Amino acid sequence: MMNCQEIAEKVLALGADHAGVVHVNEIEFDPSFRMLCEQNSCGMYGKIWMCPPYVGEYQDLIREAQEYEEAIVYQIIGRLEDSYDFEGMMQAGKRMNCLTQTIRREMSMLSGYEMLFLGAGGCRVCPVCAHTEGKPCRYPEQALASLEAYCINVSKLAPLAGMKYMNGQDTVTYFGTILLKRSEDACQK
């Protein structure tokens, strides 16, 4: 069975720029993030199944996350031509999305752990979420909630994992996290 450090190395090998391991009991959960979502500064509130309010009550999500033991935190850093390089930001977002789905696919083959995958911003699996058409989620096995929806303060999570929250002028940084706990099967072995 791979340990968390080996899983972090695997995440790096799959294309993350940095990856690190954090104990879940060190992570700061800040309920005020839900108020930020409600202010809808990203424009996604109420538009995506995996964003608030549909993703769930924050108290339940925090409780769910705290049931895990370790977090593999990873980031990618996108280089931009300048701070108005919207295309560059979109490309980096796409790269992050692909990486997260690849990680998810690879990790599903690992035995011995239960995992929860969290991403950056809202779920980006579909160009337009099925919610806008009043339909159920098209790919529930791929849909991804954000770290912020779980009230995780990423600016504090990053240094715990040995990485910077921001990486300098003309860059954009995206974070993803895998929460892990040993599965009951593995504990009985």
Ligand code: SF4
């Ligand atoms: S997988 Fe598609 S339909 Fe489901 S939450 Fe994500 S964007 Fe919406």
